[in-house]
Amino acid sequence: MRTIIRIGTRSSPLALWQAQWVKDRLEQQWPALRVELVPVKTSGDRFQNISLSRIGGKGLFVKEIEEALQAGRVDLAVHSVKDVPAVLPAGLTLSVIPQREDPRDVLITPNGATLDELPAGTRVGTSSLRRQALLLHLRPDLNIAMLRGNVETRLRKQRDGEVDATILAAAGLKRLGLMPARSHILDERVFVPAVGQGALGIETRAEADIEALLRPLHHVETALAVTAERAFLGRMGGSCRTPLAAQATARTEGVTLVALIASPDGQVVLRGQEHGPTETAEQLGIRLAERLLVQGGNEILARLEQEG
DSSP states (O other): OOSEEEEEEOSSHHHHHHHHHHHHHHHHHOTTOEEEEEEOOOHHHHOTTSOHHHHTOGGGGTHHHHHHHHHTSOSEEEEEGGGSOSSOOTTEEEEEOOOOOOOOEEEEOTTOOOTTTSOTTOEEEOOOHHHHHHHHHHOTTSEEEOOOSOHHHHHHHHHTTSSSEEEEEHHHHHHHTOOOSSEEEOOTTTSOOOTTTTOEEEEEESOHHHHHHHGGGOOHHHHHHHHHHHHHHHHHTOOTTSOEEEEEEEETTEEEEEEEEEOTTSSOEEEEEEEEOGGGHHHHHHHHHHHHIIIIIHHHHHHHHHHO
16 A cells, blocks of 8 residues: 655645545545655646647646646646546546536626626737637627636736626536626527536546545546537537537436537537436447537537637
8 A cells, every 4th residue: 555645736725625535535544654745837827828729729737737647747636627638648548537516617796797788899818719709699788808817817907808798617616616697608508518617626646545445436427428528529620719518417317418619709509418327337438429520519619629
């Protein structure tokens, strides 16, 4: 049995909170175990003034941590699942998925206005193509401004008037205790969350002793939901320039997956839903992706490829 475990994590306040959460639970489960946090600066953290779609996408938030994991400098990595690409590096696996926090998005404005109540021309800050596409689909009269940074930075920029409003994940706001008193949680049936939003993924090398230590943190229903969502993401084959969304729920009676692909300008949004037994979670994601590709998703991907 190992006596020391090193957790690789980004150095943002939210990432450190998430890694500390895992550390605390491991030490509670295994009192003789010492757990160390190893902050790793990622490319996504270094380049804060450039759109993620221009510099390589959300995989930039995990690349250097995965390299540390492969090299043996850390024993496991704690990620936000929404930052993890569909295909993992050889030899690595998302071995444990803890119970999910609230997956929904939150609209933050000075007065707590709903999306329908925002005046025409409101500047909404986001770096997410999914959020941009859904905003423009629902409210084409809004102005979208690029807004990056950690949770605190984006809240500060909104308060300082750099943008009139922003949208953030409820999970991060709740974990950090930063949910504004006047905010509006968006309906996930309309404003479908990102793949894996609100879920943590613990990535490891394929080592049985590490997986055994982590197993008590695993949450079966969340893992089934994440499996369906990530299967959808993988089959869509979209790049970081493709607005995609998927949310699954898993219960005893089965898994339900809702998902969409959109054009970045929000003019085209293709939605679908699948339901099936829990053992078919991965097939559900693949099947729904293939259906949306046939219904017009292939054309969206082809246009984005041509635009480069």
